[in-house]
Amino acid sequence: xxxxxxxxxxxxxxxxxxxxxxxxxxxxxxxxxxxxxxxxxxxxxxxxxxxxxxxxxxxxxxxxxxxxxxxxxxxxxxxxxxxxxxxxxxxxxxxxxxxxxxxxxxxxxxxxxxxxxxxxxxxxxxxxxxxxxxxxxxxxxxxxxxxxxxxxxxxxxxxxxxxxxxxxxxxxxxxxxxxxxxxxxxxxxxxxxxxxxxxxxxxxxxxxxxxxxxxxxxxxxxxxxxxxxxxxxxxxxxxxx
Amino acid sequence: xxxxxxxxxxxxxxxxxxxxxxxxxxxxxxxxxxxxxxxxxxxxxxxxxxxxxxxxxxxxxxxxxxxxxxxxxxxxxxxxxxxxxxxxxxxxxxxxxxxx
Numbered sequence: 001x002x003x004x005x006x007x008x009x010x011x012x013x014x015x016x017x018x019x020x021x022x023x024x025x026x027x028x029x030x031x032x033x034x035x036x037x038x039x040x041x042x043x044x045x046x047x048x049x050x051x052x053x054x055x056x057x058x059x060x061x062x063x064x065x066x067x068x069x070x071x072x073x074x075x076x077x078x079x080x081x082x083x084x085x086x087x088x089x090x091x092x093x094x095x096x097x098x099x100x101x102x103x104x105x106x107x108x109x110x111x112x113x114x115x116x117x118x119x120x121x122x123x124x125x126x127x128x129x130x131x132x133x134x135x136x137x138x139x140x141x142x143x144x145x146x147x148x149x150x151x152x153x154x155x156x157x158x159x160x161x162x163x164x165x166x167x168x169x170x171x172x173x174x175x176x177x178x179x180x181x182x183x184x185x186x187x188x189x190x191x192x193x194x195x196x197x198x199x200x201x202x203x204x205x206x207x208x209x210x211x212x213x214x215x216x217x218x219x220x221x222x223x224x225x226x227x228x229x230x231x232x233x234x235x236x237x238x239x240x241x
Numbered sequence: 242x243x244x245x246x247x248x249x250x251x252x253x254x255x256x257x258x259x260x261x262x263x264x265x266x267x268x269x270x271x272x273x274x275x276x277x278x279x280x281x282x283x284x285x286x287x288x289x290x291x292x293x294x295x296x297x298x299x300x301x302x303x304x305x306x307x308x309x310x311x312x313x314x315x316x317x318x319x320x321x322x323x324x325x326x327x328x329x330x331x332x333x334x335x336x337x338x339x340x341x
Contacts, residue, residue: 031252033273033284039289139280 005059006079006117007176009069010214012052013080013110015186016070018066018101018220019046020229021088028090037104037136041098044129053121058119071233075223083165085222092144092151092158098137100162104169104183105130111178119177138194145198153197159195160203166191255281257288259295267299275300296339 022042029035053066083101088094109130112123144151172181195202212218234238252274258267270289275281281300290298311316321327 013249033275036291037284037287040291097317100341136283139283143280 003175004119004177005056005174005176006119006214008052008056008059010079010081012049012056012069012103013078014084015045015052017078017080017084017089017225019043019049020197020225021084022094024087024089027149038094041064041133041136044126044133046161048122048126048129051125052119052153052168055122056211067233069087071230075226076216078222078226079214079216080222081165081168081219082210082219083168083213085088085213085218085225087221088187090154090158092154093161095137095140095144096155096158096162098133099141099191099194100166102130102134102137103176104166106134106190107183107186108178108180115177117177125183141194141200142198145195145200155198156200159200160176163203166204166226168211168213171211171214172186173214219233252276255285255300256303256306257281257285258299258301259285260297261295263296265316267297270294272303278302 002203019042022045022188025038026035027041029038049070050066053069057064077087083097088097106127108219109123111129112119113127141155144155146152147155166187170184170187192202228235253274253276254273255278257270259270260267266313273281274315275284284290285300289295306338308340311317324333
């Protein structure tokens, strides 16, 4: 019998790394209101990660806690996709990436919530959250893509940078409770109309899109991110406050 | 119009009204900046209903609100000060009346 642990761990790691990247925007967003919105979205992602880590920890039955999973694993043990670990210090990149990720998360969580399984409860709650993230991202992609020449150009550049990372989310995984390959049409059905309305052209995919995150092969960006995120927990093992 | 302290200051200001429960009126809770109505509604959701404060939201462009000004306070409000017959305080409630 296949175990859902690797798949759920990947889903959780996507959410945790996304939460950490969104945290960077706090105090840096274009307006105070967007600051709050991005913080809310980051906290939603953090909550999803916690819920999934708790499920994974119980399924593993190895005595690891959600904190152990978040703070005491090295980069090679993380299973997030490369899309989410790269820096996103440009607002257009932030919202384009959110569009791609949320379109995928909506489909994954909806599928998990529709069937019996250990992650059903977490997924049922998460699907409403990521539906809002998708809407938020779509609103911004529409306004920036179909905005001024400058905002269009920056959004086009952001799409060019993020788009090659979409295939990794949709790689087949026959052992997963939800095979991501089966979500391809649904995810594209959410993303493509937004891009079209935003007057953005879908960039061509490279012959060999970047991949490897699900197998633990990451960029140095994840090492930097984890070093910062984990430093307090590692310097003071077991500390509480 | 905006002149807020929250950054760019180019987005217009919106007044936000939240209805806490079904059957209650929308109550003014504050204001925020947003580039247009759709995003104003979403910003209001994020800023003012994070802790389950509401079930319905209104946003109104602040520029569309017509407000009384302090210099008309005398003519607007003071005449009501000595007209206590407008308050239902001159009626004595007979003993035994319930549900009043």
